[in-house]
Every structure is written in structure tokens, then in C-alpha cells.
Amino acid sequence: MKSIRWEHFVLAFGLVLLGVAHAWGLFYAPPEAMMGDVGRILYVHVPTAWVGLVAYTAAFVAAIGALWTGRTGWDAGIEAFAEVGVVYNALLLFQGSVWARPTWGIWWTWDPRLTTSAVMLLLFVAVLVLRRTVESPEQRLTVSAVATIIAWVDVPVVYFAVKWWRTLHQDFSSPETVSNTMVSPLRLAAFGMLFLGIGIAALRWRSAYVRLADQSDAPELPDAPAQLHLHPDREA
Amino acid sequence: MTALVTVLWKDLLIEWRARSRAFSLATFALTVLLLFSFAVGPDTATMRAHAGAYLWLSLLLSSTLLLAQSFHVEVESNAIETVMLAPTAPAAVFYGKALANTAQLVALGLVALPATVALYDASFREGVGLMLPVLALGAAGLAAPGTLYAALTGRMGARQLLLPLLLFPLVVPCLLASVKATTLVMLGDPMTQLPSWLRLLASFDLLYWAVCGVLFGRVIEQ
Amino acid sequence: MSEPAPTPAISARQLCRRFGRRWAYARIDLDLMPGERLLVVGANGSGKTTLLRTLATVLRPSQGELRLFGLDPRAHPSRVRPRLALLGHRLGLYEDLSARDNLSVVARLASKPPPDAAALLARVGLDDRPDPVRAYSAGMRKRLQVAALVVQEPDLILLDEPFSALDPAGVDDLAALLVGLPGALVVASHQIARAAEICDRALLLDQGQQVWAGPARQAVSAWRQLHPRAAAEPLPAEGGA
Amino acid sequence: MDPAQTDAIATGMIQGGWEYVWAAYGVSWAVLLAFAAIAILGATPSRLRRTP
Numbered sequence: 001m002k003s004i005r006w007e008h009f010v011l012a013f014g015l016v017l018l019g020v021a022h023a024w025g026l027f028y029a030p031p032e033a034m035m036g037d038v039g040r041i042l043y044v045h046v047p048t049a050w051v052g053l054v055a056y057t058a059a060f061v062a063a064i065g066a067l068w069t070g071r072t073g074w075d076a077g078i079e080a081f082a083e084v085g086v087v088y089n090a091l092l093l094f095q096g097s098v099w100a101r102p103t104w105g106i107w108w109t110w111d112p113r114l115t116t117s118a119v120m121l122l123l124f125v126a127v128l129v130l131r132r133t134v135e136s137p138e139q140r141l142t143v144s145a146v147a148t149i150i151a152w153v154d155v156p157v158v159y160f161a162v163k164w165w166r167t168l169h170q171d172f173s174s175p176e177t178v179s180n181t182m183v184s185p186l187r188l189a190a191f192g193m194l195f196l197g198i199g200i201a202a203l204r205w206r207s208a209y210v211r212l213a214d215q216s217d218a219p220e221l222p223d224a225p226a227q228l229h230l231h232p233d234r235e236a
Numbered sequence: 237m238t239a240l241v242t243v244l245w246k247d248l249l250i251e252w253r254a255r256s257r258a259f260s261l262a263t264f265a266l267t268v269l270l271l272f273s274f275a276v277g278p279d280t281a282t283m284r285a286h287a288g289a290y291l292w293l294s295l296l297l298s299s300t301l302l303l304a305q306s307f308h309v310e311v312e313s314n315a316i317e318t319v320m321l322a323p324t325a326p327a328a329v330f331y332g333k334a335l336a337n338t339a340q341l342v343a344l345g346l347v348a349l350p351a352t353v354a355l356y357d358a359s360f361r362e363g364v365g366l367m368l369p370v371l372a373l374g375a376a377g378l379a380a381p382g383t384l385y386a387a388l389t390g391r392m393g394a395r396q397l398l399l400p401l402l403l404f405p406l407v408v409p410c411l412l413a414s415v416k417a418t419t420l421v422m423l424g425d426p427m428t429q430l431p432s433w434l435r436l437l438a439s440f441d442l443l444y445w446a447v448c449g450v451l452f453g454r455v456i457e458q
Numbered sequence: 459m460s461e462p463a464p465t466p467a468i469s470a471r472q473l474c475r476r477f478g479r480r481w482a483y484a485r486i487d488l489d490l491m492p493g494e495r496l497l498v499v500g501a502n503g504s505g506k507t508t509l510l511r512t513l514a515t516v517l518r519p520s521q522g523e524l525r526l527f528g529l530d531p532r533a534h535p536s537r538v539r540p541r542l543a544l545l546g547h548r549l550g551l552y553e554d555l556s557a558r559d560n561l562s563v564v565a566r567l568a569s570k571p572p573p574d575a576a577a578l579l580a581r582v583g584l585d586d587r588p589d590p591v592r593a594y595s596a597g598m599r600k601r602l603q604v605a606a607l608v609v610q611e612p613d614l615i616l617l618d619e620p621f622s623a624l625d626p627a628g629v630d631d632l633a634a635l636l637v638g639l640p641g642a643l644v645v646a647s648h649q650i651a652r653a654a655e656i657c658d659r660a661l662l663l664d665q666g667q668q669v670w671a672g673p674a675r676q677a678v679s680a681w682r683q684l685h686p687r688a689a690a691e692p693l694p695a696e697g698g699a
Numbered sequence: 700m701d702p703a704q705t706d707a708i709a710t711g712m713i714q715g716g717w718e719y720v721w722a723a724y725g726v727s728w729a730v731l732l733a734f735a736a737i738a739i740l741g742a743t744p745s746r747l748r749r750t751p
Contacts, residue, residue, distance in 0.1 A: 003744050011735055022724065038716035041723045048727065067454060087734050091727050098723045102716040122405035129401060133394055137478055143388050146451045147402060150381060153447055154406050161409035161436060165416065196731060203738035210747050218520070219479045228662065228670040230679050242566045246552075249563070253590065254554040313549035317516055318606070322567035323540040457518075 007206070011199025018047075018192030025185040032182070038102045043185055045095045047193035049117070052088030055081050055197055056124065056152060063148035066141050072212045075141040078148055079131060079212075080205035082124050084197050089121045112163035119158045123151035137216035239324035243332025250309055251340060257305065258340070261298055262347045268294040269348060273355050280357060287356035288418030292411055295345055296378065300400045302344070303382040306337055307390035316456065326453030334376075334383040334445070341375035361424035370421060373437040374414030380441065381406050384448040387455050413437045465528040467492050467614045467642035468513060473522035475505075475512055482508035483666035486522070492613065495643040497653050497674050499681055500663030506646035507547065509663070510616045513644060514544035526614065540568060543612035545603050545620055553592040557584055557602050560591060564606045573609045581605070583631055596623035604632060613641045621649045650678050 025043030032039025062077030096114055097107045108114070127147045134140040251258055272290040277283055283290075310316035319329055349367060352358050360367065385402045389395040417433040468490040475482045483505030490496055500506045511517045512524070515531040515538060524531060531538040544550075551560040558575040565573050576586045582601040591602060600623050607615060620636075621629050629649070633656050636643065647653035653674075654660060660677035662670040662684060670680045740746075 005742075007742075008739065011739070015732075015735070026720070026724070036716065038719055040720050044724055044727050087730065091730055094726055095723045098719050102719050119405050119408050126398075126402045126405065130398060133392060133398060139391075142454050146384070146388060146455055149451065150384070150406060150444075150447065153443065154409070157409045157440060157443065161412050161440075164432070164436065165412055196735065200735055200738040203742040207738075207741040207746055210749060214749060215478055217479065218476065219481070221474065221484050222481060222665070222667065224485060225664060225667050225669050228680055228683055230670075230672070230676055230683060238569070239567070242563075246563050246566070249559065250552055250554050253556075253559065309552060309554060313551060313553050314546065315550055315552050317544070317546065317548075318550045318564065319567060321514065321516065321539050321542070321544060322564075323536045323569065324567060325536070 005203075005206075007199045007202040009199075010195050010202070014192050014195030014197070014199055016192070018189055018196060021185045021189035021192050025182075025189065029185050030181055035103050038099065041095060041099045042182065043189045045092070045099060046186060047190040048088050048092045048095060049113075050190055051193045051197045052085050052092055052117075054194065055085035055088060055201065056120070056155070058201070059085055059124070059127075059148050060152035063145040063152075066145040067149075070138075070141065072137075072141075072216055073209060075137075075145070076205050076208035076212050078144055079128075079208040080201045082127050082148065083204055084201045086121065086124050086128060088197065089117060089124065092117050093121060110162065110165075112159055115162045116155065116159040120151075120155055123154060124148075127151060137212065237328075239322075239328035240332045240335075243319070243324070243329050244335050247306065247333055247336035248339065251336070254309075261302055261305075262344060264301065265294050265298040265344055265348050266351050268297050269351050269355060283356045284358060285419075285423065287352050287358035288422055289415045290356065291345070291348055291352045291418060292374065292415045294348055295341060295375070296404070296407070296411060298344055299341055299378045299382055300403060302340055303337060303379070303386040303403075304390075304395060304399055306333060306340075306383070307386040311390050320456060326456060327449045329456070330383060330387075330449050330452035331445075334379050334448070337379040337383055338372070338376045341379055342371050345371040345375060358422050360421055362421045362430065364421075366421045366430070367418070369434060370414060370417045370437075373434060373441055374410060374417075376441045377410035377414070377437060377444065378403075378407055380444040380448045384452055384455060387452060410437065410440050413440065464492055466490060466525070467494075467527060468644070469523075469525040469528075470513075471523040473509075473512065473519050473524055475508055475517060476520045477508075481666050483663065485667055487668070488661075490614075490642050490644065492642050493640070494659065495645070495657040495674075497650070497657035497660040497677055498644060498646040498663065499648075499650055499660060499677050500646075501685065504663040505666035506663060507618055510544065510618045510644060510646055511546070513614075514542060514616045515539060516544065541612055542614040542616065543607050543610040544616045544618070545607055546618050549591070549599050549603060551591060551602065551606060554590050556588050557591055557594075557605070558586055558588075560602065561605060561609055565609050568610045570609060570611060578605050578608060581608075581635070583628065597625060597628055600624055600632075601628065604635065608635075608639070615639065615641055615643045617643070617645045617647075619647055620645060621647055621652060650681055654678065 022043055025040055029040070029043075031037045032042070059078050059081035062074050062081055065071070066074035066078055068074075093114075096117070100109060100114075101107055127144055130147055131140055131144045134143055269290055272293070273283060276286065276290075310319070320326075349371075382399075382403055385399055385406075389398040389402070392398060413433045413436045417430055417437065420430045420433065466489050468488055470486055470488040473486040473488070474484040486509060488496075498506050498509065508517065512519050513526070515526070515535065518532065526538045527541060529538050552563065555563065557579055561573050561575050561578065565571065579586045579602075582605045584598060584601050584605070591599065594602065600620070604620070615636075617636075620632060624632060629652060633652065637656050643657070645653050645657060654677045655674075657674035657677075660672060660674040660680070661668050662677070662680045664684060669684060672680065
């Protein structure tokens with residue numbers, strides 16, 4: 001049994017990449033035109049958002065695979081990717097709040113992206129809670145796959161609904177305008193975050209798989225028993 | 237199609253036979269409405285401006301009870317198994333139940349509407365007739381995912397907790413659009429925004445009536 | 459049995475079902491011709507209920523092949539399910555409806571003509587009362603289940619403990635009613651002697667596997683041989699459930 | 700005041716705010732490292748051994 005797996009390398013590579021990108025973004029890249037140094041949060045915030053969405057989408061794909069095949073591997077995929085998505089999503093909300101304070105003067109606003117990520121977090125936390133609640137392996141697979149599919153489908157709907165809702169009110173300037181000098185560290189950070197996420201998800205998948213397979217793998221069939229032979233005198 | 241009508245008829249028959257339950261549900265919805273006026277009041281202008289929001293929150297809170305109940309009657313003595321063994325497609329069972337739940341939610345809305353008028357001094361600048369499509373589309377939006385999730389949590393121990401946990405974040409777009417549309421009907425719609433909100437509600441309904449209908453079969457098969 | 463080579467109502471090969479890592483039953487081979495009546499005997503937890511629920515297509519088998527009326531029930535549920543009916547431990551009907559309402563719901567779901575509820579209820583020994591079945595006793599529930607079964611006019615009847623909770627007269631009524639029904643029959647019962655009277659064949663399950671199969675009249679002997687302790691005691695049937 | 704900074708103020712660029720930047724990065728890194736550690740420790744060979 002080997003103790004170092006490919007996931008460890010991917011994870012470490014992601015961390016190194018992320019570290020380099022963040023050092024670049026924090027110490028070498030110029031301050032952002034409008035937001036100054038606060039704008040540097042971009043290098044952690046945007047990759048978190050991207051990779052979080054990728055993780056949710058992977059969970060959605062795993063959910064379809066799980067419903068289709070009923071296999072434990074896909075089921076473990078739902079769990080691993082939803083976990084990664086939820087952690088990234090929670091970080092995203094925190095970073096967004098911290099960023100909103102100096103730029104907009106508030107911790108929270110009903111901006112479509114912010115609101116959508118909050119709803120998204122609730123949706124996928126509910127999936128994870130659901131998984132802990134169900135005892136039977138087959139039921140857990142079905143139930144969490146269905147909830148994951150529904151949750152993922154809801155994300156764009158929430159976004160457009162909130163966006164529509166907001167357009168009737170004032171809109172904040174979006175931090176979307178990214179100048180050229182910021183692209184390279186941002187891209188590097190995104191890849192670092194992605195590899196980190198892949199490494200973590202793969203490790204979580206492994207431990208989830210072992211735990212789930214322990215509960216649901218087919219055990220050996222029992223040996224065929226000896227047949228009874230009735231004594232003739234006992235016959236009715 | 238016949239199966240769908242049978243399931244719908246059966247669900248409404250059960251609710252009619254157990255109408256004392258519907259009565260308690262209506263009382264619950266009205267109580268929630270009343271509580272909002274204590275929590276937010278007594279500023280009449282604020283309350284009037286937010287009457288639509290209170291109406292829909294009251295309906296949303298009541299809907300979890302209604303939806304859980306609609307599946308509880310199926311599982312309490314395992315009647316769902318008889319339904320499954322009948323030659324009915326699961327989709328027919330889903331649409332029958334979802335329609336029955338929509339109808340009950342609309343009825344509940346029609347009970348809560350006069351109370352909203354009385355408690356919050358709500359008026360209908362765009363005509364009270366427009367409330368009917370808003371109620372129907374909003375109720376349908378709560379009923380489709382609600383019926384699916386009621387089936388999903390129906391056999392679990394912690395269903396009272398799980399159903400709202402799953403349903404509430406999901407129906408955010410539906411709630412938002414319903415409240416907006418209701419408020420526009422109540423306070424007037426000078427910029428003709430109502431049709432776009434109704435369109436949003438209709439798209440939400442279409443999406444979830446389709447997706448949940450497909451997934452329902454997997455949820456009730458064991 | 460004069461028709462040439464009829465399709466078996468049940469044909470199961472190496473049927474297995476597990477819950478998680480526990481086999482509920484395993485390696486079940488079973489053939490049942492139309493009109494045949496089979497008794498399934500076994501101790502509590504021997505897999506009788508799970509087997510019946512699989513045969514009723516409520517549960518999927520984990521392994522093995524199941525054909526009902528020559529069809530794969532997973533592929534043709536709408537052609538198989540109308541032809542079978544299950545009487546389970548639980549009522550399977552709506553607590554808020556009256557007996558009559560429940561029967562018409564069952565008939566409409568099964569696309570059968572509306573039943574003559576009064577006559578049918580009288581046949582199973584129930585009054586046609588308007589109150590919901592929530593207030594019914596265990597024995598009355600069992601009788602109502604039987605009435606619902608008759609409404610469905612099934613070709614394959616699966617009975618899980620049909621005699622439990624019934625008084626002696628009820629057991630006799632039910633046995634007489636069952637003998638009069640057409641179609642194949644599978645009965646799982648602890649009232650072995652009573653159930654054997656209405657069955658042709660029997661099989662004995664022990665921990666999910668078949669350990670004996672033979673004529674129904676030998677079922678009691680087989681049971682006593684498998685559970686020698688029970689030989690000294692009265693049969694579970696006589697003990698009443 | 701150096702010219703660049705005067706420029707910055709004239710264009711309305713937000714000044715300072717490093718404490719927010721450190722908070723965002725610090726918490727993010729702490730959480731991600733903790734998550735990675737949990738993932739690694741949850742998938743050690745002994746944890747991945749199947750119960751027979």
C-alpha cells in the first residue's frame with residue numbers, strides 16, 4: 001500500500017502555484033485603478049468563485065452518473081465535489097464580504113452574484129446534510145443525486161431572478177474590469193486553485209468511496225445450505 | 237392521463253374527507269399573517285408596501301406543512317405502494333399530486349388574500365383579477381419542487397426539518413418573482429413590469445415541472 | 459391445467475436481494491404456473507417478506523433473473539403490475555378515506571370497473587360505514603385489504619401473513635374466499651397448517667435460502683424438522699398471531 | 700506627498716485597506732490548508748483499508 005499518491009502531488013502543485021500567484025499579486029502587481037490595494041483580493045476571490053462553480057458542476061455530473069449507473073464511485077463523487085464546492089463557496093462569501101466593506105462601505109449587498117452564491121451555499125449544504133441523514137446506501141445515492149441535480153439547475157435561475165430584481169434599483173460598479181497587468185497572476189492563481197481543488201476532491205473521493213463501499217458492496221453469497229430430507233413417517 | 241386525473245381526484249378526495257386538517261392549515265396561514273403585523277407594524281405605510289411579501293411568506297411557511305402532509309397520507313399506511321403497483325406511470329403520480337398541491341395552495345392563497353387586505357390595508361391598483369394568475373403561477377412554482385422533496389423526505393425521520401431546508405433556498409427565485417408580481421398588482425405598475433415577472437414565474441414553473449417529473453420516478457422506486 | 463404449456467406466472471432464477479451488506483434472501487429458484495398455489499414458510503427474518511415484495515415488483519432483485527408472466531417486470535412494469543396484487547403487513551390504503559372510498563380509489567387506479575362496494579364489503583365481513591379506516595381494528599384492516607385485493611382482479615396474488623390479526627371465523631372466511639379466486643397464489647404464513655390446506659406446494663426458507671420444497675401437506679413436518687424445538691410446542695398457527 | 704499618490708487620490712482610488720486584504724488571504728489560506736490537511740489525513744493508507 002503506497003502512502004504517496006498522485007493526488008498529493010496535484011495538491012502540492014496547486015498550493016505552490018497558488019502561493020507564487022498570490023505573492024505576485026500581493027507584492028509585484030500594481031494596485032488596481034479604482035480600488036487600490038484592496039483590489040488585490042481579486043487574486044484569491046475570482047479563482048475561488050471559478051473553482052467553486054467547477055466543483056458544483058462536477059458534483060452535478062457525478063449525480064447524473066450516480067442516477068444512471070447506481071454505482072458507488074459516482075455517489076462518492078457527489079459527496080467529494082459537493083464538499084469542495086461548499087468550502088470554496090463559504091470562502092467566497094467571506095472574501096466577498098471583506099471586499100465589499102472598503103469598496104462599497106457595507107458587508108453585504110443584494111448583488112446578484114453575492115445573493116446567488118449565498119443561495120448556492122444553502123442548496124449544497126442541504127445536499128450534504130441530506131447525505132448524513134439517510135441510512136440506506138441505495139436511498140442515499142438516489143436522494144442526494146436528485147437534490148444535487150435540482151440544486152445545480154437552480155443556480156442560473158437564482159442568478160437571473162436576482163439580477164432582474166436588482167436592475168430596478170441602483171447597481172454597484174462591478175470589479176469585473178481586469179487590466180492586462182492583472183491577467184497573468186489571476187490566471188496562475190486560478191490554475192493553482194483548480195489543482196488544489198482537484199487534489200482535495202480526489203482525496204475526499206477516496207475516503208468517501210471506501211466508507212460508502214464498505215456499506216454497500218455486495219458481500220459474498222452465503223453457501224448453499226443442505227436440503228432437508230423428510231422422514232417418511234413424519235409425513236402428514 | 238387517466239391515471240393523472242385519478243391521482244388528482246384521489247388527493248382532493250382525501251383532503252375533502254380530512255377537511256378539518258385544511259381548516260387548521262388555513263388558520264396557521266392566517267396566524268402567520270397576523271404575526272407579521274406584530275413583528276413589523278404598526279406603521280401602516282410600511283405594512284401596505286410589504287403586504288405582498290407577508291402574503292407569500294405566509295404561503296411558503298404553510299406550504300411545507302401542506303406538502304409534507306400530502307405525502308404523509310401516502311406513507312403512513314404505505315398506500316404509495318398500492319399506487320405504484322397500479323399501472324400508473326410515476327410521472328402521472330407526480331403531476332397528479334403536484335396539481336392537487338397547487339390547487340390547495342391557490343385555495344389557501346384565496347383565503348389569505350382577504351386577510352391581507354384587512355390586516356395590511358392592501359389594495360389592488362391593477363385589479364384583483366390579476367392576482368389569480370400570480371397566485372396560480374407562484375403556487376405551481378412551490379408545488380413542483382415541493383412535491384418532489386416531500387416524496388424524497390417523506391420516509392425519513394427528520395422530514396419536518398429537511399423539507400424546508402431543501403425547499404426554501406430552491407424556491408428563492410419563485411418567491412422573489414411572486415412577491416414582486418403581487419406588489420406590482422397591489423401598488424400599481426406604471427412601468428409595466430408585471431408581464432416580465434409573470435414570465436419569470438412561468439419559466440421557473442416550466443423548468444421544475446419538467447425536471448421534477450423526470451426525477452420523481454427514481455425517488456419513489458425503492 | 460389443460461392448456462398447452464402456459465407461461466409461468468412466476469419464473470425466478472438464482473434470485474437474490476440484499477440490504478446494504480446483508481442478504482435478505484439468496485439463490486431462490488421458483489416456478490409458479492397460473493392457478494398454482496404456493497406456501498412459503500420460514501422463521502421471522504428468514505426473507506419471506508422481502509421475497510414477496512420482490513415478486514410484487516416493489517423491490518428490485520439485487521441479482522438473478524425474474525420473469526412474471528414471461529416478462530421482465532423492470533422493462534414492462536405497465537404490463538406486469540396490473541396483473542398482480544400484494545397484501546402486505548401494512549394497510550396499503552388511505553387512513554382518511556372510508557372503506558368504500560378506498561375501494562373505489564383502488565379500482566380507478568387499477569383501471570377496473572367501479573366495485574359493488576356494499577356487496578364486496580359484506581363478503582369480507584365489513585359494514586359499509588362512512589367513517590375513515592383510521593379507526594379500524596387490525597382484523598378489520600386485514601378484511602379491507604382482502605376486499606381491495608378482490609377489486610384488482612389479479613392473475614397473481616401475493617399474500618404476506620394474510621391470517622394474522624383475524625379471528626378464527628375470519629380465517630375460515632378468508633380461506634374460503636381465496637380458494638374461490640382464480641389466478642396463481644403465493645402465501646407467506648406462520649399459520650402453516652391452515653395455509654397448507656389451500657396450497658398445492660410449499661417451500662421452506664432458512665436464513666434467506668430454500669432448504670426444502672415439496673407438497674404443501676408436508677410443510678408442517680418440514681418446519682418441525684428444521685425447528686425441532688417447535689415440535690414439542692404447539693405450532694405457531696395454533697398459538698395464533 | 701509623492702505625485703503618484705496625489706494622482707491616485709484625484710482619480711478616486713481607494714487608499715490603504717491592507718487589513719482587508721490580509722484578512723481575506725489569511726482566512727482563505729488557513730481554511731484551504733486545513734481542508735487539504737483533513738483530506739490528506741482522511742485518506743491515509745490505514746483509513747483506506749476496507750473492513751473485511
